[in-house]
Amino acid sequence: MRESQMMLSTEEANELARGLLQIEAVQLRPDQPFTWSSGWKSPIYCDNRKILAYPLFWDSVILAMEKMIRTFFPAVDVIAGTATAGIPHAARLSANLRLPMAYVRSSAKEHGMGRQVEGRVQPGLKAVVIEDTLSTGRSAFSAAKALQVEQMETIGIVSIFSYDFEQITEKSQETRIPYVALVHYSQLISAAVELGILSSQDKDRLEHWRKAPEHYV
Numbered sequence: 672m673r674e675s676q677m678m679l680s681t682e683e684a685n686e687l688a689r690g691l692l693q694i695e696a697v698q699l700r701p702d703q704p705f706t707w708s709s710g711w712k713s714p715i716y717c718d719n720r721k722i723l724a725y726p727l728f729w730d731s732v733i734l735a736m737e738k739m740i741r742t743f744f745p746a747v748d749v750i751a752g753t754a755t756a757g758i759p760h761a762a763r764l765s766a767n768l769r770l771p772m773a774y775v776r777s778s779a780k781e782h783g784m785g786r787q788v789e790g791r792v793q794p795g796l797k798a799v800v801i802e803d804t805l806s807t808g809r810s811a812f813s814a815a816k817a818l819q820v821e822q823m824e825t826i827g828i829v830s831i832f833s834y835d836f837e838q839i840t841e842k843s844q845e846t847r848i849p850y851v852a853l854v855h856y857s858q859l860i861s862a863a864v865e866l867g868i869l870s871s872q873d874k875d876r877l878e879h880w881r882k883a884p885e886h887y888v
Contacts, residue, residue, distance in 0.1 A: 679735055679853060687735060688854045688862035690728045691832065696721040699863055701873045704887060709807075712887045714877055719803035719831050723759055733763050735853045736829055740768065740799055743851060744827040748796040749773050751788075751825075753814045756803040760831070764801060773798065775814035787817045794822035805833040805852060808842045815848055827851065832859065834881060856881055 752761025
């Protein structure tokens with residue numbers, strides 16, 4: 672639901688953004704861009720797996736995700752994590768919310784039962800997909816499609832961080848599946864300036880990159 676962004680309070684989001692930067696789950700290199708698997712040159716790299724190494728900060732992330740789920744998706748029956756990044760967060764949320772969990776592979780297994788979705792799988796159940804980062808949204812919305820094959824309904828996607836690319840908005844509108852993120856791109860970049868990680872000039876460069884990530888130089 673891009674129109675409202677479904678954000679936490681400014682104070683809560685800023686605190687989480689600062690945490691992501693301080694533990695270097697997000698790194699910024701405007702002059703030495705990273706190369707993504709898509710081939711895009713990027714001044715920013717997000718590795719939210721690092722959150723697992725900081726239990727106190729992870730607690731804050733999980734509590735914030737709980738708040739988003741309780742507020743915006745109270746009808747949820749199943750917490751579904753994307754493999755592999757969303758699984759640890761989904762496991763904690765499932766336990767805290769006393770809800771069954773599932774996880775969704777990128778593709779079905781080629782052996783055994785040949786399943787793509789594991790855990791709680793039953794037609795008619797409403798799922799919330801848990802992802803660590805939303806860039807183009809491919810893995811999260813693919814997970815929603817896999818759940819649909821199982822006749823389950825995805826009522827929302829919850830992520831720790833979102834780049835807020837146009838592709839996310841388009842997929843959300845096409846599928847009618849709202850997405851929410853604890854920290855949005857502009858919030859993270861502003862926090863980086865406040866912490867002295869980015870200059871105001873670099874902030875402008877990163878804002879331009881988000882609008883046309885395939886053309887960064």
